[in-house]
Amino acid sequence: MQLSTDQRDNQTAFARFSDERLLPHANAWDRAERLDDSVIADLAAARWLVPTLPAEAGGQAMAAETYGLLSEELGRGCGSVRNLVAVQGMVAHAILKWGNAGLRDRWAPAIGTGEVIGSFALTEPEVGSDARNGTTTARKVLDGYEITGTKKWISFAQRAGVFLVFARLDDDPAAFVVERGTPGLTVDPITGLLGLRASELGEIRLDSVVVPETNLVSHGRLTFDLVATTSLDYGRYSTAYGAVGLAQGCLDASLDYARDRVQFSVPLAEHQLVRRTLTEMVTSVEAARLLCRQAGSMRGSSHRDAVRQTLIAKYFATRAAYQVATEAVQLHGANGVGPDYPVQRHLRDAKIQEIIEGTTQIQQIQIADLTLARS
Template sequence: MTASTALADAVAFARSAREEAGGWDRRGAIPTDVLDAVAGAGFLAVDVPAEHGGLGRSPAELGELCAAFGGACSALRGLVTVQGMVAAAVLRWGDREQRARWLPALASGARRAAFAATEPGAGTDLSAATTSATPTVGGLRVRGRKLWVTFGAVADVYLVLAALDGKPVAVLVEADRAGVTVEPIGGQLGMRAAHLANLRFDDVVVPQENLVGAPGFGLSHVVATALDHGRFTVAWGCVGLAEACLDLAAAHVGRRSQGGVRLAEHETVRALLGRDLVEASAARRLCEHAAELRARADADAIAETVLAKYAAARAASALSEHAVQLHGAAGCAQDSTVGRFFRDAKVMRIIEGADEPAELRLGEYALRRPGRSR
């Protein structure tokens, strides 16, 4: 499959998915046949190397796929995100046997994956995680609880952040092992179709070979790789969401009239759309720049991805709010697409916590690069 074919297929898939996404949102789940179709089309493994069963595409191509999915259904984009997070961590930090065992299954969708890091008392401060992995006969004994796990309700394996002898570790835990309890949750503000779940690990024994990376590197290396990959795909998903909101708003004001005057004739409306176009375009340029840096393994790629995600999430939030406002009461209806986008965009703003931690990272990055230009 060529890159252009893969992207065209993703855009077509996303276009058809938007028609169904409202129903998924109301029911709180993407249907199994849709999950299988995403996997069967290779969309879960866009950037996984071909030698491991993926399409071996560039960061930019992965980004465009996530933008297409984000403009249809954030939960659908979330499926690509979490699968990619686990695959990226195994690809970068797994040994030869782990890559051979896990990557083809993740690439094909034979194994659905989820990322389990957030805890009741830790939130986004992952260094405060208390889930433990202790040596035992047969491998490691995992004990703890994880919250808000995207696609956790239907995953076959979880990448779990834990502590081994006080050192952060990342462990692959299969969902069907004794002691794993999955608690599906629903009714959240956004991402309602993303099969979210809370997890409990009650003395779950996994083999030693399920440990990814060396003890002490679980957070700073393995989980950090997963988070960076996730941040990149979320950023692109927000670009797609923002652009979809702009298109929907422009189409609505072009056909909607009040007092015999089309909304598009109002200068304030056109000015608002102009500002939205600037925000969406700027977010896309930042994502494209991050993709370019990632493609050549530039040292600034991680920081530029933080920048892109920050800007894209804010753009999605602002443009979805404006789209709802311009649609009026119709934008607040239960089956409103812009209303769903508005709720999803709010989740994208807080998916890594408050804005301030990202701003601090970006401030530190700004201090390291005075006088530099793109």
């Protein structure tokens, strides 16, 4: 699949950003378990924080195919930055699509311009894959809705100024906007993760948190499918492309290392077994990229199979990325597990990609279900 001239120009700009602004710092952010504020400001200035939003909301109405290229380059540089951009898109688009005019006007531009960071609060301590059965509850009170429950593993909760919180209201799913600082809301940082360590995760406790009636984004039987599922589909597309970038980063590092490192009097690249490893890596990267391009093209044309293709791309690309990353670490030997090369961070981040936005096993179920249901 050939890129257009415009797409190629964009890709060059994204790659430069990744090389100059992400790769030199990503290991340090990983160790600090925090992103630098300046990189978020740079993303906002480039209108890349939620590039798919319309211009008046801080985006640039970026097409799905180009957004995929951005996700790939961010993923090549720093998985947590890619995760940040995915989550901002999930929250901003959900509010823009399903929220009332007041919520749309207040929050979509604020998130799009980086004035406020958003978090997508679905998962709970006891409910992950089975997210439809969350136990956080909301009830109507005199001055709005009162929400009680706990959300866990929430990306950028430590930094977020606004949370999109899913709860049950009158036995149907509902989604609410909850502002940081609302009485009863506390955020405890989660540290020491295996990967995506700079994603500033948190556990959110909502203890009788009262939000105004107007903060209800959606309520009803279809809320989960309309709001949560479409947001996860958006995030999954970013994760799939990000996994391609991660794998490409591992391949690039491995090619350099195999050319430079000499063992048994020749560069590693001269050993046949090393060449075989490189062949496996490059084939996986290119196959994963083609699946992402196919998903991107279907998303761009609102094809009815786009959701299934995105699932397939995410399933394949994240598994491939983990495999490529583990081969890259092996090829680097001790340097592969040391602090100076990106491959050990990529390996840890790759495992996380198989868990977020639907685990590999849940996708095995969903892809078969959707494929069997096709006429």
